[in-house]
Amino acid sequence: MYAYDTYDRTMVDIRVAEFRDQVERRVKGELSEEEFRPIRLMNGLYLQLHAYMLRVAVPYGTMSGDQMRKLAHIARKYDKGYGHFTTRQNIQFNWPKLSETPDILAELANVEMHAIQTSGNCIRNVTSDQFAGATADEVADPRPYAELLRQWSSFHPEFSFLPRKFKFAITGAATDRAAVKWHDIGLIVKKNEKGEIGFEVLVGGGMGRTPVIGKTIREFLPEKDFLSYMEAILRVYNEQGRRDNKYKARIKILVEAMGADEYARQTEAEWEKIKNTSIDVPAEEVARIKAFFIPPPLEVLPSQVQSVDDFAKKNFLFSAWLKNNTNAHKVSGHVNVTISLKPHGGIPGDATAEQMDLVAALADEYSQSEIRVSHEQNLILPHVALNDLPTIWADLDEAGLGTANVGLLTDMIVCPGLDYCALANARSIPIAQAITRRFDDMKRLQDIGPLKVKMSGCINSCGHHHAGHIGILGVDRKGEEMYQILLGGSGAEDASKAGILGPGFDEHGIVDALEKVVAVYLGERLEGEEFLSTYRRIGAQVFKEAVYDAA
Amino acid sequence: MTLLSLTGIEAGNWINLADGETPQEGASVLVPLERLVAGASVLSVIAGSLGALVPTSTAYSELADIVDKLAFVVIEFPVFGDGRGFSLAVRLRKDFGFKGEIRATGPVTPDQALFLLRSGFDTVDIINENRIGAFETALSRYKDFYQSDYTGSTSIAHGRGAKSVQRIAS
Numbered sequence: 196m197y198a199y200d201t202y203d204r205t206m207v208d209i210r211v212a213e214f215r216d217q218v219e220r221r222v223k224g225e226l227s228e229e230e231f232r233p234i235r236l237m238n239g240l241y242l243q244l245h246a247y248m249l250r251v252a253v254p255y256g257t258m259s260g261d262q263m264r265k266l267a268h269i270a271r272k273y274d275k276g277y278g279h280f281t282t283r284q285n286i287q288f289n290w291p292k293l294s295e296t297p298d299i300l301a302e303l304a305n306v307e308m309h310a311i312q313t314s315g316n317c318i319r320n321v322t323s324d325q326f327a328g329a330t331a332d333e334v335a336d337p338r339p340y341a342e343l344l345r346q347w348s349s350f351h352p353e354f355s356f357l358p359r360k361f362k363f364a365i366t367g368a369a370t371d372r373a374a375v376k377w378h379d380i381g382l383i384v385k386k387n388e389k390g391e392i393g394f395e396v397l398v399g400g401g402m403g404r405t406p407v408i409g410k411t412i413r414e415f416l417p418e419k420d421f422l423s424y425m426e427a428i429l430r431v432y433n434e435q436g437r438r439d440n441k442y443k444a445r446i447k448i449l450v451e452a453m454g455a456d457e458y459a460r461q462t463e464a465e466w467e468k469i470k471n472t473s474i475d476v477p478a479e480e481v482a483r484i485k486a487f488f489i490p491p492p493l494e495v496l497p498s499q500v501q502s503v504d505d506f507a508k509k510n511f512l513f514s515a516w517l518k519n520n521t522n523a524h525k526v527s528g529h530v531n532v533t534i535s536l537k538p539h540g541g542i543p544g545d546a547t548a549e550q551m552d553l554v555a556a557l558a559d560e561y562s563q564s565e566i567r568v569s570h571e572q573n574l575i576l577p578h579v580a581l582n583d584l585p586t587i588w589a590d591l592d593e594a595g596l597g598t599a600n601v602g603l604l605t606d607m608i609v610c611p612g613l614d615y616c617a618l619a620n621a622r623s624i625p626i627a628q629a630i631t632r633r634f635d636d637m638k639r640l641q642d643i644g645p646l647k648v649k650m651s652g653c654i655n656s657c658g659h660h661h662a663g664h665i666g667i668l669g670v671d672r673k674g675e676e677m678y679q680i681l682l683g684g685s686g687a688e689d690a691s692k693a694g695i696l697g698p699g700f701d702e703h704g705i706v707d708a709l710e711k712v713v714a715v716y717l718g719e720r721l722e723g724e725e726f727l728s729t730y731r732r733i734g735a736q737v738f739k740e741a742v743y744d745a746a
Numbered sequence: 747m748t749l750l751s752l753t754g755i756e757a758g759n760w761i762n763l764a765d766g767e768t769p770q771e772g773a774s775v776l777v778p779l780e781r782l783v784a785g786a787s788v789l790s791v792i793a794g795s796l797g798a799l800v801p802t803s804t805a806y807s808e809l810a811d812i813v814d815k816l817a818f819v820v821i822e823f824p825v826f827g828d829g830r831g832f833s834l835a836v837r838l839r840k841d842f843g844f845k846g847e848i849r850a851t852g853p854v855t856p857d858q859a860l861f862l863l864r865s866g867f868d869t870v871d872i873i874n875e876n877r878i879g880a881f882e883t884a885l886s887r888y889k890d891f892y893q894s895d896y897t898g899s900t901s902i903a904h905g906r907g908a909k910s911v912q913r914i915a916s
Contacts, residue, residue: 202890202902209888217857220880230855233827316827346892346903352864353836356829433833434805468841473894476903483906 196259196565197342197487199307206349207304210311214238215297222294237317237355239285239310240296244617249288249296250313251303255323255341255365256284256568258308260555263566265306267551273299278551280536280544282608282659283362284322284568285313289615317355318348318429321363324372325533325569328488329577331525335384335392337367339485340421343476347422354429358436359444361429362401364570365394374570374686376400376409377662379446380428385415392418398428398458399450400690404654406661407447408690412459418481420466423474427466431458491563491578496528500581515637516588516599524578532562532576532584533569534591535598535606539631542624543609544572553594557587571608571647573601603640604648604713605631608659612652612669613676619652621669621676622702626650629706643713646726647686662686664727665712666693667705678705682712682738683730696735697743708742715741748875752863752885753897758818758847760797768792776820779804782812797846802830806837813842821867823852835866839896856880860888864895 199207214234221231235241239250251266266286270278273295274288281287291299303309313320321341328336344363348354354361366373367384375381381397393415400409416424435453437443450458507514521530534554537543546554554574558566561583567575579587591597600606607630610616612623627650634640649663653670660666666681677699684693700708715738720729730738749757760774769775772794779798782789789796795817800809802823809819819838821831831850838844850862851871859881862870872878894901900908 200906202906205890206888206892213857213884213887216883225876225880230826234857316829349892350861350888351893352861352891352895353832354829355861356827356832356858358829430833430836433829438828438830473900473904476901477907479907480903 196257197254197338197484203307203346204304207307207309207311210238210309211297211300211304214300218293218297233315233356236315237312238296238300239313240291240293241314242617243289243615244613245615246290247293247296248615249291249299249310250281251286251288251308251310252313252320253284253286253308253568254345255321255327255338256325256570257323257327257338258566258568259306260559260564260566262306262308263551263555263558265302265308267548267555269299269302270548270551277545277547279542279611280546280568280572280574282570282572282657283313283320284325284570285320286568287611311349314360315355316357316359316361318344318351318357318361318363321345321348321365322373322378322570323364324366324368325567325571325573325575326372326522326531326577327367327567328490329524329531330368331523332370333366333368333384333525334386335367336485336488336490337365337382337384338488339481340382340384340394341365342484342487343422343481344425347425347474354433357429357433358438359441359446361432361446369688371686371688371690372569374659374662374690376688376690377402377406377659377686378409380425381409387415394418394421396424396428398462399447399455401445401447402656402659402661403445404442404656405445405447406656406692407451408692409447410450410455412455412462419475419478420470421475423470423472424462424466426469426474427462430465431461490525491565493524493526493529493563493578493580495526496580496582498527498581500528503581503584506585512592512597512599512637513585513588515641516597517584519599519603519641520601521579521584526578528581530579530581530584531567532579532587533601534574534576534596535601536573536596537600537606537631538595538598539600539605539635540628541595541631543607543627546574550594550596553590553596557590561587571606573606599637600640602645602647604634604643604646605640606647607631608647608649608663610651610653610658612658616652616657618655619669620654620671621652621678623650623652623658623669626667626669626678626702626705629702630709633706633710643717644725646713648709649684649686659686660684661693662690663693664730665709667709668695670699672699675701677701680705680708680712680742682735683727685727694735696739711742712738748872748878750870750872750878750881751868752859752870753868755847755868757849757869758795758797760795760818762799774817776818779808779812782815783808800834802828802834804834806834806841809838809842813838813844816844816846818847818849819844820849820851820871823850823854826853826855826858832861832865835862836896839866856884859884864891864893864897864899866896
């Protein structure tokens with residue numbers, strides 16, 4: 196993991212002092228709410244429906260056991276004993292007091308964490324593959340580049356007042372677990388024929404009310420030119436992105452308007468002028484950062500452990516967990532364990548302080564003190580020996596963290612919705628809870644197989660409904676909460692936009708509609724065919740007939 | 747209005763030239779960009795030094811033909827969140843090598859002081875003079891930065907290479 200030096204440490208300490216001063220000026224009335232708003236947002240502080248919400252960055256989704264324990268402490272001391280992990284790999288606290296937020300930031304700074312640029316019209320926390328550095332299928336660990344981006348984008352003098360928020364995602368794997376094509380800038384780490392590292396650069400992806408899949412503007416950007424090229428992309432956007440209408444201000448609208456080829460041309464032209472200036476960091480700095488991400492020295496172990504297999508044979512839930520919640524590690528005899536934060540009947544992405552403490556303890560004992568957050572709102576122990584799995588599962592299960600549903604229908608991405616959010620049109624959490632109660636049978640879920648359901652409580656699409664194999668979108672129709680169903684989206688390397696199937700349903704009808712969609716799939720699928728493939732093969736019509744005609 | 751120098755240079759003195767008005771010979775005048783584009787050569791012959799009042803909506807390419815005639819530029823922020831002003835200053839320094847004074851005017855806030863300085867602004871026209879202290883505090887707050895910039899600062903990344911840095915145990 197990256198560790199702060201005196202520069203990084205000083206930066207967050209000053210930031211805390213600065214924010215304390217800003218809060219005091221606001222309280223004294225020296226700052227108007229209008230002026231304070233962008234300041235608090237750039238420190239991750241939102242005003243929600245019922246209270247302030249503080250969003251803390253987990254840079255590229257990687258944290259230590261100590262950092263997780265600090266989050267648990269903050270949940271206990273300053274909040275109501277829980278936190279919410281988000282699709283941006285961050286954590287949100289829902290009930291902090293304004294006057295206490297500088298103290299929270301000071302506590303975070305003690306464990307090298309912050310809330311810098313987790314909101315506002317600036318470059319946000321960079322997200323990445325939750326298995327980065329620990330998965331067999333990657334070209335290179337993307338996190339050193341995410342850390343370079345974190346530093347370069349922090350308090351950038353030119354890009355702190357962009358037309359709109361700006362999100363980066365980076366992956367180093369062929370399997371895209373970071374939804375890079377759905378980001379303002381998506382980056383895929385590649386190696387050329389000489390074995391040199393570079394990046395495929397995509398721009399103009401985004402969800403919101405206008406879903407757009409990002410377009411590649413550079414097939415291979417050499418590592419040494421990384422930051423100057425990003426600066427060129429941002430400068431074009433900062434100058435030309437729309438500022439007259441916040442709904443048309445994201446880079447995706449600009450890229451669509453001028454065309455990806457023209458965006459690439461302008462970026463290249465600008466980059467030619469700046470690529471030899473001191474924007475890119477010296478090679479020694481890249482090497483310094485990479486050294487923090489050298490894989491931990493795991494012992495190469497047998498890829499099968501008899502005692503684990505025997506336990507799985509006797510215990511169906513453990514065998515399901517082993518199948519669904521573990522992923523191949525690059526070192527034999529190890530796995531990445533995904534801890535589901537989607538217990539049936541629970542609130543997706545929420546974890547209590549006690550659960551956070553347990554995960555921290557398990558990470559310390561079994562996973563090199565490392566924890567990841569996924570954009571699918573789960574937690575990961577990235578470096579676990581097979582032999583330790585039964586013990587870990589038992590501990591997790593006892594704490595309500597043993598649900599074996601990762602990648603299955605009930606492992607939904609869900610936004611906070613109208614229960615918390617000032618923008619929402621409809622509640623999301625109760626719908627998610629109703630769905631998990633309807634599909635509570637693990638055997639049935641496993642039979643349905645890999646299926647990504649994603650739900651948003653409004654068109655801003657924080658719940659990624661456009662990218663769901665099945666998406667659910669909450670809307671307000673004459674004061675009534677209604678839910679539309681969308682099919683065929685993907686957030687992976689085969690990214691696609693989901694299409695609306697037809698008119699919406701009320702909160703009970705949407706669960707029935709989902710069940711009908713699943714029934715059509717089960718009836719139509721070929722041997723071993725997953726939901727998305729079936730949908731792409733047979734199209735929407737069969738689903739539409741089943742959902743609407745039978746009603 | 748109170749003038750604050752970010753870079754330490756002495757803030758220039760000039761007259762805002764009214765619409766249709768001709769400058770006194772040898773005077774320093776600030777003229778809206780639009781008018782300069784229409785008749786810069788005439789004005790520059792008469793005036794001692796010439797400045798352009800540039801709205802943030804200006805594309806930097808609009809300055810290309812005129813920048814050589816300018817002694818100073820005032821970038822006018824309609825709202826403090828209009829970040830185009832920062833890129834304009836960067837372009838003036840970087841693309842045109844502009845050495846004259848660049849001033850920010852409009853409702854910029856103390857919390858933007860370092861961003862202004864680091865993007866290439868020399869001076870700020872502060873609307874509320876009670877805030878001058880807050881601007882000064884903000885200016886001296888951070889000493890090191892993650893980016894190189896147009897004040898000549900090198901980035902932290904470059905600094906790390908230059909000297910051995912005490913690591914903090916975590």
